[in-house]
Amino acid sequence: MGIESVLIMLVVGAVAGWLASLIVKGIGFRLLGNMALGIVGAFVAGLILPRLGLSIGGGFVGAIIHATIGAVILLFLIRIIKRA
Structure with a gap:
């Protein structure tokens, strides 16, 4: 993986x-927390969305949407765990 790929992954993670x-x-999290949340969210969405039969287009915007969906799922899980 080249440095460009790492930078794109960090930007997508931060935005997501x-x-x-x-x-x-x-x-809410700060910059590093948002990056980690977005990157882990992309991983979670990569596991969950194909099993549901959902497919999001490729490219930069598709990666952001994909990672955002996974990050929202993670934040809802965090909220549920904090309430318990």
Whole structure:
């Protein structure tokens, strides 16, 4: 994996984490937290969405949407665990 791929992954993770924290009110992280949330969210969405039969287009915008969906799922799980 080249340096360009790593930088794109970090940017997609940061944008996806930021968008997910806007969608799920009350839970927000700083830049590094948003990057981690977006990257892990992309992994989670990569596991869940194909099993549901959902496919999102490729490219930069598709990667952001994909990672945002996974990050929102993660934030909802975090919220449920905190309430328990």
